[in-house]
Amino acid sequence: MEQEVLSYLVTTNGFQHSVCLEIQQRKVRPCVRSMSTFRRSPAKTSDFDQLKGSADSRTSMRLVWKSLDKMRCLRKRSTIPFLGFLITFLLFLNLYIEDGYVLEEDKRQLRESSAHPTTSERYGHTFRELTNFSGTINVTYRYLAGTPLNRKKYLTIGLSSVKRKRGNYLLETIKSIFDQSSYEELKEIVVVVHLADFDLVWCENLVQEITRKFAHHIIAGRLLVIQAPEEYYPSLDGLKRNYNDPEDRVRFRSKQNVDYAFLLNFCTNLSDFYMMLEDDVRCSRNFLTSLKKVITSREGSYWVMLEFSKLGYIGKLYHSRDLPRLAHFLLMFYQEMPCDWLLIHFRGLLAQKDVIRFKPSLFQHMGYYSSYKGAENKLKDDDFEEDSIDIPDNPPASLYTNINVFENYDATKAYSSIDEYFWGKPPSTGDFFVIVFNKSTKINKIKIITGSDDRQNDILHRGALEVGEKLVGTKKGKQCTSYITLGEFKNGHIEVQNVDHKIAFDIECVRIVVTASQKEWLIIRSISLWTTQPPSQ
Template sequence: MRVRKKDRSWVTSQQEQMTVGTWRPSHVNTRPALFCSTTESQLDSHTSFLQRGAPWRPMGDRMRCFRKRSTLPFLAVLVSFLLFLSLYLDAGYVLEAEKRDPGATLLPPAASDRYVHPFRGLTNFSGTINVTYRYLAGIPLPRRKYLTIGLSSVKRKRGNYLLETIKSIFDQSSYEELKEIVVVVHLADFDLVWCENLVQEITRKFPHHIIAGRLLVIQAPEQYYPSLEGLKRNYNDPEDRVRFRSKQNVDYAFLLNFCTNLSHFYIMLEDDVRCSRNFLTALKKVITSREGSYWVMLEFSKLGYIGKLYHSKDLPRLAHFLLMFYQEMPCDWLLIHFRGLLAQRDVIRFKPSLFQHMGYYSSYKGAENKLKDDDFEEDSIDIPDNPPASLYTNINVFENYDATKAYSSVDEYFWGKPPSTGDFFLIVFNRPTKVSRIKIVTGTEDRQTDVLHHGALEVGQRSVGTKQGRQCLSYVTLGEFRGGNIEVNNVNQKIGFDIECVRIVVTANQKEWLIIRTISLWTAQLRIST
């Protein structure tokens, strides 16, 4: 679920006046005025009128007056009910990412088109929330950076990985990349002694980054938090888990709110991850490739809140959204709904993943958490750069799992019905290209039998147009598939020509369907050095 903008100020428990468009913590006993301007006194007058129990009789103007006065409150209640009903109708519930095994749990409810129109009615969530933050280390620089990396951290019962996470961010970035990032750590625990001790450790280990304005440590005072008692027990969660995830939503909301004007883009991490080398260069490469296309959230990890990238201009409304629904469901579910409400219906996830979960103990009760992202690669500079191409296949395609999905960096794949000897999957480049490396993976974790059992990888030259599309006149075989996969290095050194075609050829019939999960190509271009 996600709900958009309304230029709302944060209202603390000391402020007793309720105004239209003002977000208010749930512990204040007022009716939310999200969809109309009806005042409390008007609502009370309607209630008292009904309570008097006046006998029915033709009342003329009095009846018309009653109808007019009761219409707005009724419509407000109806619209609110329909909106919340639509958000809660999705079935199933999975606990937070730190307890989730992606291969063994249900997916969260998908964002639906029906959310878009009511959400777009809330169009003024563009202003930041009025919070006075404590600066525990560092101060923001006046110049806007390219990327803000946001971390929220609380005291764990077992283990603490925050310092390792910060170290990984800086160690895996080049000197030039460091100039373009700012790391913001929100210490969101109410134990001030713990916060003070941790700040001392951070300032001792990263003094140069703090002085350079690359590292900020902040805290939103407890007084700005809504009530964390008596929360709704959605999905029959234990009370302590509801409190934990509800507070976590507010923690992230305050972090997002603070980071709004620090950079052009924002990426959300957890406090127990490690980064791939030169991840910023990889991010910039992807962002550049998406110029001219609409997106709300790009994903660079498939785990929880890790590696979720946003435009900084969207942070205020995301912060408001998390605050509005802080007690409804976990943050990762809210992020999915927010994406759908802003009309990005599909997940845009890139491989390989740039961030890996490394924490062994969860921040919730210190439970063991061994989740790993199997798409993670240590060297992000090694991300493939598939050149522009056209794709052809004579394998029967299943539904919309078409050939282009195997060639895309997005987390999708080609799926075809059982192939026969001589069937092919062909990639024809727009222009001849020097290729240094080719890696093709078939099958998935869920469908490990849908691999290419017998096949060969070929590269060709001298492409021509035919009735069936473009193809090459001559080919050279680079190798055979083993276990459904193939990887060939130093391709440009093994052949004496620039490649125009890459072809997968089926060399024996098989009964199983075929999934081509990824086709990764590396062109022989100058690599970035660090």
């Protein structure tokens, strides 16, 4: 049976496909093969090589027409219906294709098609396509120092670094990570440094310094230095100038997004969790112990990103399983906006609406000169504490109150880890504010502060702190039926330690009760809880 297969490349919706025509005894039928590789695979040499790189489907159709017209075996009346079917088929591909990756030659089209302002709807549509990206990007990394161990660690700490015009803080950052960790903590971490500068001489010299100062950590598999080759990077010329940023700044932040994407991609399978840091940071003492305490307290609750600093990309914690999608996301929108803004969008797209940030901060920015043009950068996190082992770890909970809430200062804001508070109208005797945990827990310490610096009289003048058990469901939500009083508020504050020694049961509720009516409004500025951690196995 005589058969001829003609193939050509067509680009639809930013993805490349190989469309072939199989001709068997005057019958023509289309077949489609998706080509979703990171780098373009060369098409087979044929009469249709002239179609390579064409993004205009109409041009492709004209060339297909000419080729078909030359085929004497095809009748004109059979070709026209086929072309109608093929056009319909390509339109179908354009509307519904959801696989593949942006190829080098298509990146120009991606920049042109994204010239309109970015909207949340556009991110949502794109992320639905990203949900299939659970695998890593095909990049061959250079190992500059160290190699990964076979054993998976608890935490990977990722740093990306480039040559600075003034100052270099990378060595100090690495030193702080190791010096502030105990021997037992060091067994559970691996530090990955991505030297993302294209100046290979600078990279080589820095690797020599790192190897000389941290040789024992490299040998132990706790420190890796890698580089993603320049040829894997997308074009950094002719980028969109969003936010009226100068061209060199757009280039800098766009490349930085790709730097972090390749770093995340490399770290996917090294550990259970991933911590993003910058290369000019110092750490609090035993930060890993604090991290583990927080992670343990949030078991059973959903989260995408936990924050242990309020600055930039510092101290952002992820599940390692989310790294492939985050890497793809940064690559897809590398020219749109700075990395820290993209991280916020990513968190929202994965349905974590609110910031989950813990205080005191575990990491502090120490660089004085920015990696961008060596400009001065005096940003500091005023919530940072050198010894922050005493970080509260409020367990997941629901909050209820019968106090009249003012505007949007709702109950959850008193329990939040960000700088917000609950604000209610004057409470009356018997009014309550209750925290109902998602699961019963052992609590070591409770600290509650009411009022604020600018409204010092909006405190709880008379009130009691109680803990409860025997949770039941009611029309107004879940409530505990049995409470024990821990203490009274004094000057609007209360702090109770060793709660687990005073209470025999696992606590299901914490309740603030107003014991006397007051004329002043009530601000509950912060509710901090410290859970009792189970003994290490």
